[in-house]
Amino acid sequence: xxxxxxxxxxxxxxxxxxxxxxxxxxxxxxxxxxxxxxxxxxxxxxxxxxxxxxxxxxxxxxxxxxxxxxxxxxxxxxxxxxxxxxxxxxxxxxxxxxxxxxxxxxxxxxxxxxxxxxxxxxxxxxxxxxxxxxxxxxxxxxxxxxxxxxxxxxxxxxxxxxxxxxxxxxxxxxxxxxxxxxxxxxxxxxxxxxxxxxxxxxxxxxxxxxxxxxxxxxxxxxx
Ligand code: G16
Ligand code: MG
Numbered sequence: 001x002x003x004x005x006x007x008x009x010x011x012x013x014x015x016x017x018x019x020x021x022x023x024x025x026x027x028x029x030x031x032x033x034x035x036x037x038x039x040x041x042x043x044x045x046x047x048x049x050x051x052x053x054x055x056x057x058x059x060x061x062x063x064x065x066x067x068x069x070x071x072x073x074x075x076x077x078x079x080x081x082x083x084x085x086x087x088x089x090x091x092x093x094x095x096x097x098x099x100x101x102x103x104x105x106x107x108x109x110x111x112x113x114x115x116x117x118x119x120x121x122x123x124x125x126x127x128x129x130x131x132x133x134x135x136x137x138x139x140x141x142x143x144x145x146x147x148x149x150x151x152x153x154x155x156x157x158x159x160x161x162x163x164x165x166x167x168x169x170x171x172x173x174x175x176x177x178x179x180x181x182x183x184x185x186x187x188x189x190x191x192x193x194x195x196x197x198x199x200x201x202x203x204x205x206x207x208x209x210x211x212x213x214x215x216x217x218x219x220x221x222x223x
Pocket of ligand 2: 008009010011012045046171172173176
């Protein structure tokens with residue numbers, strides 16, 4: 001029986017990718033002389049802060065140039081810059097349709113949690129005015145592996161005290177869909193159907209996400 005929903009944050013609830021991009025662009029240029037572009041930014045989606053930095057250094061052919069301490073300084077500089085950018089976020093930054101979707105699922109008696117790789121997820125959820133919409137937020141610093149590993153999605157279901165078979169996971173990245181599937185949860189992809197082809201159900205955008213359609217697809221698969 002369907003009982004709860006596990007949400008990715010960036011690309012599902014709000015668009016933080018543009019702020020991550022702006023912050024990394026600044027730090028990569030200033031600290032390492034690396035000019036990143038949109039296609040590098042695409043690869044950073046869903047990656048942890050440190051994995052993002054490693055990806056950028058590799059792109060600039062500087063993966064062996066810096067000590068762990070230097071890398072930690074760069075990552076923390078990026079975060080300081082990022083935190084300044086997200087300070088201006090407001091409930092207006094919730095992606096289209098998601099506020100209504102959250103309202104509908106609560107009215108129907110479901111519970112929800114957040115499975116985001118971001119250590120800043122609680123701050124962002126607060127800025128968006130959505131703190132009471134979620135019954136839990138996974139702490140990514142406690143995880144052994146990032147997406148596509150299922151761990152973060154399993155923890156998010158545990159926070160709700162539901163079994164993986166009782167929750168739906170929503171994601172905009174293919175690594176996230178792989179993680180949801182590996183956790184044994186029903187996967188909902190938001191975005192391009194060729195990229196998210198492994199999802200159990202796909203909506204082209206957040207504005208299209210529909211509770212009734214999810215319930216129907218979930219029940220069809222489980223009956
Ligand atoms: C998000 C972003 C990633 C970012 C990661 C860590 O993940 O997609 O680009 O690197 O969080 O963020 P922070 O530096 O704030 O800890 P998700 O899982 O919400 O898509
Ligand atoms: Mg995402």
